[in-house]
Amino acid sequence: MTPPTPAPTxxxxxxxxxxxxxxxPARARRRGPRAPGRIRxxxxxxxxxxxxxxxxxxxxxxxxxIGAVMSFKTLTQFYIRDWSTAPWAGxxxxxxxxxxxxxxxxxxxDSFVTTCLFTVASVALCWLLxxxxxxxxxxxxxxxxxLRALFLVPYALPVYAAVITWAFMFQRDNGLxxxxxxxxxxxxxxxxxxxxGDNSFYALLTVSVWKGWPFAFLIxxxxxxxxxxxxxxxxxxDGAGVWQQIRRITLPSLxxxxxxxVLVLFLWTFNDFNTPYVLFGRSAPKAADLISIxxxxxxxxxxxxxxxxxxxxxxxxxxLVVTGVYLLLTSRGRKSANV
Amino acid sequence: xxxxxxAAAFATVTALAATASAxxxxxxxxxxxxxxxxxxxxxxxxxxxPSIEADKKILTAELRxxxxxxxxxxxxxxxxxxxxxxxxxxxxxxxxxxxxxNIGNTWSASLQATGALLPWDRAAFDAxxxxxxxxxxxxxxxxxxxxxxxxxxxxSLSYALYYNKKMFADAGxxxxxxxxxxxxxDGKRLSKDGKWALGAEGANLANNIHQVFVLGKQHGADFFxxxxxxxxxxxxxxxxxxxxxxxxxxxxxxxxxxxxYAQNQSLRDFSTGRTAMVxxxxxxxxxxxxxxxxxxxxVAPVPVxxxxxxxxxxxxxxxxxxxxxxxxxxxxxxxxxxxxxxxTSDEEQRILNKTYGSxxxxxxxxxxxxxxxxxxxxxxETLLRSAAPLPQVPEESQFETAVGTAVKDLWAxxxxxxxxxxxxxxxxxxxxxxxMPK
Numbered sequence: 001m002t003p004p005t006p007a008p009t010x011x012x013x014x015x016x017x018x019x020x021x022x023x024x025p026a027r028a029r030r031r032g033p034r035a036p037g038r039i040r041x042x043x044x045x046x047x048x049x050x051x052x053x054x055x056x057x058x059x060x061x062x063x064x065x066i067g068a069v070m071s072f073k074t075l076t077q078f079y080i081r082d083w084s085t086a087p088w089a090g091x092x093x094x095x096x097x098x099x100x101x102x103x104x105x106x107x108x109x110d111s112f113v114t115t116c117l118f119t120v121a122s123v124a125l126c127w128l129l130x131x132x133x134x135x136x137x138x139x140x141x142x143x144x145x146x147l148r149a150l151f152l153v154p155y156a157l158p159v160y161a162a163v164i165t166w167a168f169m170f171q172r173d174n175g176l177x178x179x180x181x182x183x184x185x186x187x188x189x190x191x192x193x194x195x196x197g198d199n200s201f202y203a204l205l206t207v208s209v210w211k212g213w214p215f216a217f218l219i220x221x222x223x224x225x226x227x228x229x230x231x232x233x234x235x236x237x238d239g240a241g242v243w244q245q246i247r248r249i250t251l252p253s254l255x256x257x258x259x260x261x262v263l264v265l266f267l268w269t270f271n272d273f274n275t276p277y278v279l280f281g282r283s284a285p286k287a288a289d290l291i292s293i294x295x296x297x298x299x300x301x302x303x304x305x306x307x308x309x310x311x312x313x314x315x316x317x318x319x320l321v322v323t324g325v326y327l328l329l330t331s332r333g334r335k336s337a338n339v
Numbered sequence: 340x341x342x343x344x345x346a347a348a349f350a351t352v353t354a355l356a357a358t359a360s361a362x363x364x365x366x367x368x369x370x371x372x373x374x375x376x377x378x379x380x381x382x383x384x385x386x387x388x389p390s391i392e393a394d395k396k397i398l399t400a401e402l403r404x405x406x407x408x409x410x411x412x413x414x415x416x417x418x419x420x421x422x423x424x425x426x427x428x429x430x431x432x433x434x435x436x437x438x439x440x441n442i443g444n445t446w447s448a449s450l451q452a453t454g455a456l457l458p459w460d461r462a463a464f465d466a467x468x469x470x471x472x473x474x475x476x477x478x479x480x481x482x483x484x485x486x487x488x489x490x491x492x493x494x495s496l497s498y499a500l501y502y503n504k505k506m507f508a509d510a511g512x513x514x515x516x517x518x519x520x521x522x523x524x525d526g527k528r529l530s531k532d533g534k535w536a537l538g539a540e541g542a543n544l545a546n547n548i549h550q551v552f553v554l555g556k557q558h559g560a561d562f563f564x565x566x567x568x569x570x571x572x573x574x575x576x577x578x579x580x581x582x583x584x585x586x587x588x589x590x591x592x593x594x595x596x597x598x599x600y601a602q603n604q605s606l607r608d609f610s611t612g613r614t615a616m617v618x619x620x621x622x623x624x625x626x627x628x629x630x631x632x633x634x635x636x637x638v639a640p641v642p643v644x645x646x647x648x649x650x651x652x653x654x655x656x657x658x659x660x661x662x663x664x665x666x667x668x669x670x671x672x673x674x675x676x677x678x679x680x681x682x683t684s685d686e687e688q689r690i691l692n693k694t695y696g697s698x699x700x701x702x703x704x705x706x707x708x709x710x711x712x713x714x715x716x717x718x719x720e721t722l723l724r725s726a727a728p729l730p731q732v733p734e735e736s737q738f739e740t741a742v743g744t745a746v747k748d749l750w751a752x753x754x755x756x757x758x759x760x761x762x763x764x765x766x767x768x769x770x771x772x773x774x775m776p777k
Contacts, residue, residue: 077736102773285751
């Protein structure tokens, strides 16, 4: 599908028309024979990627490899001054992590399940709210700019400041949440606990969605810019209602954008450390024990860095598999859609 | 282009997935303390006063004195308790840390095991005036037995029972409770009309440990045996934890809201008259900062099962306190020793401990009449007669986390109205014990 407007946007930008692609080699031919040392056209993209790949190697891959090496060591406080001297543990850390009959493995599994439930719920709600808000503000109306700006406030606030404010609001005795629910609306008998016990899951989910949905809104808003108005006009002439237009035009057109959006939200949410850490401190309640906090605890609180590293490696493998499968499925979907 | 997209996708996925990877540690830069930076020191102080700013003000005046005398400029950073251990750990791993730092004395053996701190052998102690200047119980909480201490005692503290005189008088209670039975009986009279008898910090792991350790001692239990192996599920340990959580679950003298406290909110509750008693270490300056007059509160020894506090059978506090350590990787070893000597001098010990309401671990300074005031004399007597150090084992940090979290979860059960039974306490402690490194 080629957009009617030539202005590309950050998301959903289209490839330029073929004529433009052919124009560059034509110009190159007019300049005569290739000068020695001239960058070959085919390798140019890779050269452009090189700085990013070098930094990727330095910032991500090297620490990942070190982390993987650590996972095969008995790394406790006795060795952290020079972790390379820690004795090899073989697969012991991995066995400990996946022994679901023992406390360490069982807790990791519980934390993993909690994280999966939390991620699915958070991503779904973020996407739903973001999409709804983007569709709602698609048409121009008075105050739309202000409303859009307001929607983005949670995304613009520093995470720590925002989450610590939520932590105050969720306090049982003096928090705003219970004040509204209990004192003003008269709901329930006793004041609920939000920062300990089972409700902590919902407190965490609330903050996560509040923090995450503006990003979904931003991306979907950008995606909506690329849907030609003519499609809606044609559909309206054919008698399609608003809901049908959303179902038949908006959502299918947003598919490529949503695929990236859901993947990014999934990874961010699954690995979210800041929110639970600021909300609950070093030891999160069991109901909100996300895997990022759990691994942090294993490493930095109980000082079993080898076990923590093994858990991290397992987590990375899981995320790579999920992401790989997701990309495979979505690329197949794209291919079949193009046929 | 398709290949390019695949490469870009791979790079993106790797980058995103990598956010979950473990961070690599630094390596030891060797170093048992050099002197290549003789005119400056970096000092991480723990937060002792009502706020970080108050501490900066208090300490800056003293550091200026040190600079005038030695010409060494001290760069001060007051680190909040919530960050201090992580910061020390990061410094240990990277080799990039301060020259001198404060540590909670309960961490001494754990941090000693890392090898990051300068051991205080005879020569090092001699450089600061000798080991004999310090109280034995304070030095006992500066490292594992049989090893050169990893730190020097700086401020000593113990627990005391602070009580609101007016609330006691209103309830017709003449004197503070001396035994737990009395505390519960008084507590039931005090807990009414939205007010509660006893403050607690249910989500504060360290505080939980301090309380159950003492109760454990009173039940004849230790959380580690003589070989350093955890014994969390001993009958005495289970009874101690249950007794502590039962103040809320069974006796109903602790506000349910206390289960989520972790930031010293119980002191605020006490200052504002919402609770009548709180078990704390040197809380006077905080009460004053929160607007409570000194005549409004009294202080008494922490209750015991029966009779009076006594080192043999009625331990009623852990040996609390702050130690000062020198980082092995210091670039100013001599200056660091000079600084520790300054901070532990009789004069500075008097000034600083007076300011913070703590007790000097330096014997000569303890004799100052200022430490004979009603509140500090209780702390001093407790330290002298009935305080015991927490287990000085390398796994102390893990113990605080594992058992502290178990107690925190039990508080949450109690607050939610769920039953806290001997079986549930035992199960929680058994799980904590299984989480300890083998």
